[in-house]
Amino acid sequence: MSNEPLQMALPVTLPDDETFASYFGGAQSLEVNHLKVSLKNMSQAFQYTYLCGLADSGKSHLLYATCIHAQEIGLSTILLSLREVIDFGPAVLDGLESLDVVCIDDVHLVAGVDQWEKALFNFFNRFSEPNKCLVVTADLLPSMLNINLPDLESRLAWGTTFQIRSMSDDDKAEALVKRANMRGLELSDECARFLLTRLSRDMRALLDVLDKLDHASMAAQRKLTIPFIKTTLNL
Template sequence: MSSSSPRQLSLGVQLKDDATFENFYAVDGQLNRQVVMALQQQLQPFGEQFIYLSGIQGAGLSHLLQAACHFAGEQGRSAQYLPLEELVSADPAALLDGLEILDLVCLDGLHWVVGRPDWERALFVFFNTMRDTGRRVVMAAAQGPRELKVSLPDLQSRLNWGLVFQVQPLDDESKRKALQMRAKARGIELTDEVAQYILHRAPRSSHDLFKTLHRLDDASLAEQRRLTIPFVKQTLGF
């Protein structure tokens, strides 16, 4: 995070260190790769000012928004990640006021706040201000902008201003490869056989799979053992 964005700390919002574009499994030619490319290009002069992402839980929306903030920081740009589920009880006008000084603002979980008049009015002002100052916004929600239950028509129109993507969840083969990619980044050797064993027995969402990998990594470091099926079985109680 760029030092020119003090709000990140004042809000108590922390970015996950491993929430990077490099850690997001996206294959060339697939839609999710287009999403990553659009986010990486967003801060360029030709980049899209507004990007809207939707997807089911576990598709990686929060990961992508945090990755965009990390990426901005690496470029020396200021950015703010706002997890709206955690901030829903905040005063929205005060929370969003002044964010136009930042190069990028990422709003995660719009579905948590739409339908509330105070939030909708504050978001309407926020989007107008960000547009007028040429700043960038990434927003994410469980539904697309047309399916979101927005009460304020003017806000509904602003959600459709830029690029809209539906982030695709990983199929089983992609989950295996993503798990192995994360393992490699941690310096862990995860064979196809062991990865398949984990996939068949651990919770299926990508988020839960990566939490399982983190747990296995900690255990293997503590016991100085490789990830084998017997070790995974012992550690996870399968």
């Protein structure tokens, strides 16, 4: 089998507005500063970070932001969403050690699956050397994932771990307003809270709606108001 990494999550698919600057926890948060420093210090030693949090904690956003920042400073990178590639099997990990930065999202999805556990452990061993950076996310701490392979559990707990809290409705409203402002779009707090009460509270879905409203607002040359949002979204 070729040692070239399978291109299941190309860097060009990264959302261009999910950066450290737009992270709801703040561009100067401990986790953002740590990830920036990790990318800066790769030449000194292998850099490994474990991000732990439930849905809507922003951990996937941090993976996108890490990849975007890595690309900006000239590093090769890939974001591997296990939710998207799990059906392809652990062969998706083959050859990834040729890259500088690897981000693996939702590792909890393969906990207890022997083939995946062995593949992740072997990849970890191949990749853990200077000039490499690995960032992994899961919903729980390594000791709570029901991993069968003790050596993998030990490896996952090896680096710096951040437990990230889920976003409250206030956090989501603030994040929507902030993201709109970064696009040059004015979204009032009242409109943001209206979206939260009438739509899915999933942050990814809300950002997709914001994108739709952005396009509609530009096309109609209208500000975002609750009546305009109702009409645009058929609410």
